[in-house]
Amino acid sequence: MAIALEIKDLHKSFKTGFIPKRKKILEGISLKVEEGEIFGYLGPNGAGKTTTIKCVLGLIFPDKGEIEILGHDYLSLQAKQRIGFLPENPYFYDYLTASEFLRFYAQLFSLDKKEIGKKITDLLSLVGLNQSKDIQLRKFSRGMLQRIGFAQALINDPSLVLLDEPLGGLDPLGRKEIRDIIVRLRDNGKTVFLSSHILQDIEMICDRVAIIVQGEVINQGKLQDLISEKILFTEIILSGIEKKDIEGLGECLAGDGGRILLKVFDEKKVNDVLKLVQEHKGKIHSLIPRTETLEDLFVGMVTQQ
Amino acid sequence: MKIRAVANNTFKEAIRDRILYLLLFFAAVCIGFSRVLSLLTVGDENKIIKDVGLASISLFGALMAILIGTGLVYKEIDKKTIYTLISKPIHRYQFLLGKFLGLIFTLFIMLLLMSIIFLALLFLHTYTIEWAMLVAIFFIFLELCLITAVAIFFSCFSSPILSSIFSVAFYLIGHLSWGFETLLQKMKPGVGKILVQILYTVLPDLENFNFKTEVVHHLLIPSKVLVYSSFYGIFYTLFVLILSMLVFRKRDFI
Numbered sequence: 211m212a213i214a215l216e217i218k219d220l221h222k223s224f225k226t227g228f229i230p231k232r233k234k235i236l237e238g239i240s241l242k243v244e245e246g247e248i249f250g251y252l253g254p255n256g257a258g259k260t261t262t263i264k265c266v267l268g269l270i271f272p273d274k275g276e277i278e279i280l281g282h283d284y285l286s287l288q289a290k291q292r293i294g295f296l297p298e299n300p301y302f303y304d305y306l307t308a309s310e311f312l313r314f315y316a317q318l319f320s321l322d323k324k325e326i327g328k329k330i331t332d333l334l335s336l337v338g339l340n341q342s343k344d345i346q347l348r349k350f351s352r353g354m355l356q357r358i359g360f361a362q363a364l365i366n367d368p369s370l371v372l373l374d375e376p377l378g379g380l381d382p383l384g385r386k387e388i389r390d391i392i393v394r395l396r397d398n399g400k401t402v403f404l405s406s407h408i409l410q411d412i413e414m415i416c417d418r419v420a421i422i423v424q425g426e427v428i429n430q431g432k433l434q435d436l437i438s439e440k441i442l443f444t445e446i447i448l449s450g451i452e453k454k455d456i457e458g459l460g461e462c463l464a465g466d467g468g469r470i471l472l473k474v475f476d477e478k479k480v481n482d483v484l485k486l487v488q489e490h491k492g493k494i495h496s497l498i499p500r501t502e503t504l505e506d507l508f509v510g511m512v513t514q515q
Numbered sequence: 516m517k518i519r520a521v522a523n524n525t526f527k528e529a530i531r532d533r534i535l536y537l538l539l540f541f542a543a544v545c546i547g548f549s550r551v552l553s554l555l556t557v558g559d560e561n562k563i564i565k566d567v568g569l570a571s572i573s574l575f576g577a578l579m580a581i582l583i584g585t586g587l588v589y590k591e592i593d594k595k596t597i598y599t600l601i602s603k604p605i606h607r608y609q610f611l612l613g614k615f616l617g618l619i620f621t622l623f624i625m626l627l628l629m630s631i632i633f634l635a636l637l638f639l640h641t642y643t644i645e646w647a648m649l650v651a652i653f654f655i656f657l658e659l660c661l662i663t664a665v666a667i668f669f670s671c672f673s674s675p676i677l678s679s680i681f682s683v684a685f686y687l688i689g690h691l692s693w694g695f696e697t698l699l700q701k702m703k704p705g706v707g708k709i710l711v712q713i714l715y716t717v718l719p720d721l722e723n724f725n726f727k728t729e730v731v732h733h734l735l736i737p738s739k740v741l742v743y744s745s746f747y748g749i750f751y752t753l754f755v756l757i758l759s760m761l762v763f764r765k766r767d768f769i
């Protein structure tokens with residue numbers, strides 16, 4: 211597999227305070243993003259995700275380290291020609307309308323005039339902003355800005371898309387739409403690098419992840435390899451049975467309306483519970499085996515640090 | 516093409532700035548006021564209209580260049596619009612050049628409007644269009660180019676208020692530094708004279724662009740002087756632009 215983005219030993223510090231003091235933000239980030247995958251960059255607030263992305267884009271200059279984009283030097287125009295970027299707090303030229311804005315950016319890629327018009331229409335309908343193409347961006351809502359930001363990131367049909375918190379500020383439906391678009395990008399052979407701290411979203415779509423805490427990558431790899439498939443416990447909601455009858459089988463929490471939430475840690479005991487419910491002519495409302503989630507892993511790792 | 520796209524966008528931004536129209540309005544008022552002044556004072560009425568008119572054009576042009584120029588680059592960084600722009604295939608110097616040209620184009624339009632008002636007023640008085648005025652206005656334009664470059668230079672590393680103060684200082688020094696020239700002629704050779712000579716060379720001399728008196732009094736300007744002033748403007752502007760690019764090349768956008 212070819213490498214879409216490679217970061218080697220990236221260091222960055224900022225001067226802060228009235229009497230400037232160096233504050234280390236990135237302390238040796240190394241990671242490889244393969245072509246054609248969705249790569250999740252996870253970390254708690256202030257871990258250095260945005261700082262990393264800004265280095266990759268040449269907005270800030272690292273103290274040390276190497277970055278290569280699609281085989282090119284990261285500051286070269288060849289590299290920039292093939293990437294798209296969505297910033298974390300999308301804010302754009304608010305005096306432009308949505309289509310003027312996209313046209314401006316399209317011109318920076320020396321696209322064909324005819325091509326530009328079609329491209330803009332396609333992108334606006336992709337992100338669901340067809341109706342708003344002649345509205346000034348100052349009148350856009352946060353979610354609409356996120357969408358137009360997404361559209362500008364795709365204006366050059368990039369091979370590598372860097373998305374900083376792409377699902378922030380969107381409603382549930384919007385999140386699903388954008389998730390679908392991201393997956394479709396991958397299916398069309400593009401590489402997606404996205405940062406987030408919303409784990410469910412990442413879990414659903416990422417092929418590989420890197421976890422960063424305080425400027426260091428503490429784990430990276432395939433999602434399946436990082437989290438085990440092992441069942442942690444089974445959650446059973448049942449009714450029509452006395453609490454004391456099942457107390458020995460697991461952790462028991464009485465719910466509303468005579469329903470009992472039972473956490474069974476031993477898989478073998480699940481069958482015993484089912485049998486018992488049948489004997490008592492009770493009812494099972496739900497039965498959910500809980501495997502380890504990214505969240506468990508993440509919380510575990512971050513607290514460990 | 517890329518530079519043009521940025522320039523275009525800058526023009527769109529600047530032309531929607533309310534401060535521009537406020538200044539244009541005041542410039543028009545001042546030019547109009549020159550007519551009133553000419554009635555109140557004894558002397559050549561034409562001369563006063565021309566004097567006050569040209570001075571207004573020059574002053575308000577400079578104010579426009581400073582007030583808008585100092586905000587342009589700063590706003591892009593402050594509002595983070597530069598993040599997506601610089602991540603497109605464009606060099607940082609192309610960005611700066613685009614900003615510069617966009618503002619120059621805006622100022623050109625403004626200068627055009629002010630000149631039309633001025634010449635129209637003059638026409639109502641003399642019933643001739645005084646094309647000679649355009650020579651003075653052309654050099655005002657060159658001066659505005661330089662001031663714009665200076666405003667952009669300062670705004671590459673400081674806030675609009677600070678840059679405005681610096682730019683105004685540049686403007687004032689530029690218009691007063693000719694005093695050194697007179698001083699030089701009166702000084703005896705020595706260390707003092709050399710120091711003053713150095714200071715005079717380093718400091719801008721914006722009076723090089725001032726041909727108001729000459730055109731008002733219909734004096735003949737030697738072509739040598741015209742050529743010198745043009746080159747002075749062009750090279751000084753280029754120098755400041757290159758300096759801005761160097762400052763801008765390695766700065767972090769945070």
Ligand SMILES: Nc1ncnc2c1ncn2[C@@H]1O[C@H](COP(=O)(O)OP(=O)(O)OP(=O)(O)O)[C@@H](O)[C@H]1O
Pocket residue numbers: 224225226233235253254255256257258259260261262298407769
């Ligand atoms: N310009 C700056 N000057 C000083 N410190 C900074 C600057 N920018 C960021 N930082 C610090 O760097 C750290 C990392 O910031 P960064 O924005 O990269 O975090 P993040 O991982 O993107 O967090 P979030 O999930 O909240 O977006 C933070 O502690 C922040 O305070």
Ligand SMILES: [Mg+2]
Pocket residue numbers: 259260261298374
């Ligand atoms: Mg961030």
